[in-house]
Amino acid sequence: MSIKLIATDMDGTFLRDDHTYNHSLFNKVFRQLERHNIFFVAASGSSYPRLQREFKDYTTKMGFISQNGSVIHLGDKLFKSFPINQEALARVIHVLDRFYGPNDINQLVISTSEKSYVDQGMSPHDFEIVKLFYENVERVPDIRKIFSQHSNDDFTKISINFANHINLKKVAATLDGYLPPSLIMENSGFNTDLIGNAVATKQNALSILQKHLHLKPDEIVTFGDNENDLGMLAMTSQSYAMKNAQPIIKMQAAHTTITDNNHDGVLQTINDIIKNNR
Incomplete structure (x- = not known):
């Protein structure tokens, strides 16, 4: 099995409860992702400008699904959006x-x-x-x-x-x-x-990226903690509910992270995935 894309929700998943994350550890993990040609995608209900701020040193090298799938960016370029009439x-x-x-x-x-x-x-x-x-x-x-x-x-x-x-x-x-x-x-x-x-969901946005990048479902890893992540988690056998997620979310995901969002649960799991993906 070869992992080629990792998509993670932000608040309650990648970010701690105080909306911060371990920048030093992420830098090390991101370098490993680049080395293994694994594309990193932040998938959030919040806006692209907010995600740009969170990942200002990596913006041109990753993907962004914002507003719960209404807006998709590849790097700093708008790839697709779904307006409301x-x-x-x-x-x-x-x-x-x-x-x-x-x-x-x-x-x-x-x-x-x-x-x-x-x-x-x-x-x-x-x-x-x-x-x-x-x-x-x-x-x-x-x-x-x-x-x-x-x-x-x-x-x-x-x-x-x-x-x-x-x-x-x-x-x-x-x-x-x-x-x-x-x-x-x-x-x-x-x-x-x-x-x-109605078509603007995280699942549909990730499916669009999957098709664009010619990826198979088992080449994608997803992380989430909430109801708006369920479709994304259902897309792949390599899905992870956070340890801090509600039981119904954990039931829908293939795996549960060992540590929660306040203890680098996503980054620790990615580290393990990279080791097993060599």
Whole structure:
């Protein structure tokens, strides 16, 4: 067996709970990946600018699946994106306004492939959290008018972080019947739902890269910890749920990492894979 691509989720998987990672160990692992011609892909619900920041010394040498599969980059070049049409976007906002008030939603973020927008009324605390995950963020006077004011932009994802008193399972049950069939809603952890083009999933994005790079399923390794990683984990026999993942995620993956995300679980496992792949 020869491994040619490794794709990993970020928050709760590759990153520690404080959103950092072991840069020294990653540098050593990345050099080994290059030596063995293994392509490294970061797959995240957050934005490409955020992933660029996390991997600023490696950007041109790896792949990026951002916004849960809505945007794909090879190095610093946009490879493919899946926009949402304006009518569907307006429908999402209408449905959110119908069922949820300002105290129910902490952060509403609407993104293109390179930029994200929030309402100027967002609290400084929430704005700093959004910048952590989206990096290139602009406040606008009224987020609900963003589509008419930026009519030429290709919007790719809507992120809704709900207040703690909101049950996301009830959100899914409520919104599923109202969202246009052209859209999909996925839980991204942290009480956050991401809404985007129905074909924009991590699984589909990774399948596109697999086809582009002419890879077989058993030449791919995947890591994840959450529901939005399940499709990606199901793609290959070399899938790993994190030790810190919920039992249902571990049941779907072929393997479970020995150590969790706070103890370099992904990097330690990659080290072992490289040793066994020689």
